[in-house]
Amino acid sequence: MAMKALTKATIYEVAQLAGVSIATVSRALRDSDLVTAQTRERVRAAARQLHFTPSRPARSLAEGRHAANGIVFPDLVGPYYAEVVLGYEAAAAGFGSSVLILATRGRGDAEAAVRELAGRVDGLTVMGQTVGDDVIRSLAATGLPIVLLARDPVPGVDTVRARNARTAEALAAHLLDHGHRRITFLGDPAGSPDVAGRYAGLKARIPGLHAVPLTDFDLPAGERAAHAILRGDPPDAVVCANDEVALGVLLAAGQAGLRVPEDLAVTGWDDLLAARFAGLTTVRQPMRELGATAARWLNRRITADHQPTAARRRILPTQLVVRRSCGLHPPEGHR
Amino acid sequence: MAMKALTKATIYEVAQLAGVSIATVSRALRDSDLVTAQTRERVRAAARQLHFTPSRPARSLAEGRHAANGIVFPDLVGPYYAEVVLGYEAAAAGFGSSVLILATRGRGDAEAAVRELAGRVDGLTVMGQTVGDDVIRSLAATGLPIVLLARDPVPGVDTVRARNARTAEALAAHLLDHGHRRITFLGDPAGSPDVAGRYAGLKARIPGLHAVPLTDFDLPAGERAAHAILRGDPPDAVVCANDEVALGVLLAAGQAGLRVPEDLAVTGWDDLLAARFAGLTTVRQPMRELGATAARWLNRRITADHQPTAARRRILPTQLVVRRSCGLHPPEGHR
């Protein structure tokens, strides 16, 4: 078998081989009805023979669109973001849109990276703590369609979030029903809008709630924080900003010889797979649906011929999942 | 505050405002040393004032490169792929390369999607069961740099994988030490090279190994398969293709009133977070490192001025993690 060409074929070569103009090639390849079926076939054959694929940059430049959109998130660590991104990609694929991802993971140059990304897409979904409102506003001012995900709203920009405060209240009520009174919150409300919402909901029911800020939100961070909290005068219950932190607390409690939930109640947030096996009481978020909704909304904005519709906001429901880590003999039955 | 322009500024506007030619703008903005510091500043100021960002398609078209690369994977379900992709993105970001993702999730049009993606990037990483060797070969023939990840090699193409067979042998030996003899493998060796490798390793030590094929590799699939296996004459041990399946088996065993590991030993593969909390014996894969290595190798190929170096292959080590699900009183101590 002969070596395939190492140089990509262009529309000119196809035109020449098919014996037509480049305009006709362009039409034939994009199913325009301004070409004879016969011509179309001839062009197709030539294209196939040359392994022709249109240059995406050239196309984008001529069309003035990218046929791609992007999603910016803080990190991909832990199952939460992965699930959201997956839901996003699946929905976007349905629209024939490619997806560019960008994890800012606390980089200082997040803004530059986001702006670079913005130049490659027709629209952008921005999650959580990645870039500030000023960046969002200036991007939106460009006319770039934007959807905010799990993030505080910015005037004029669509926002999709999960319910935090209200479900946190339900969680608080449940904990109080168990008789827990000395409750500590593990997480930094200032660090993310989601956490802020959860904290606010808890605080509404537990006035004396004590918050211990956390810089990271992974298992080791939870473990470390727990070690500090548990020495001395441990609380009745530790409510964690997410499951990973809670799992860390579970581990630390075990190491400290504390039984859960007899000596210490622990709760998380997200309902990761691990939560189920750890018997962790938590709150389930519709992660895939969050991503998919953002993708759909963004697509609508991108394809909306004009009509600057008012910014929309949606809060997707979340669900308290009671397992054993919050206390024995749950007041409302157990699982 | 005045409304920002809704039309993106071009290099022409910047040139006009700065009172120079577009060539000079281009140079000034890209730190060419063919411009006076003074001119550079003037251009910069003009660009800033107009919120100018160069058009990425125009740039790509002129430069003949995308400054982006892509990764194709079967799905993002489960922590495994997410971790790999994260490692990949992190490494790619280090090279200043944007990342496009594509999840084929068994779509029939995977090939078309991959080809579309190929047109947007300077190089491609292809994972597992996404597209066939023919597609890989034809893409590679284009001159597009490609790295294969967790996938059978294709002549002339770089491949990065995790060790499967050898660690599977170690796992088999461990199981035999526990006295297990009637062992069932849950997974389809024909479905993925990784699984095939694991099965081969087990089979080398357990000649009579019985394999039960599985179409999906998630928790419900494991649960369903286990229900079928456990009714009637259950084996001593079930070795699963991955942790999610194993966790499903754990659940099913519980429902069937079987104790693990007393009545049934169970093992997984991947060492997900949940495995730790489920006490699941498994094998740890360096997922981040797999992704990062692929990204690095791809970058090398992309930036390699020429020199068609020979295809490289690397197998990253994996590690047996013994917990309690494989049997009591582990022969070599326990954790």
Next chain:
DNA sequence: TTGAAAGCGCTACCAA
């Protein structure tokens, strides 16, 4: 050091 102009590969408008 700067400018003019020729592409880069395509789409889409205007004529034919």
Next chain:
DNA sequence: TTGGTAGCGCTTTCAA
């Protein structure tokens, strides 16, 4: 139905 051609916005010679 087809062809000619003017852009799309940038990079990069080649001259000045």
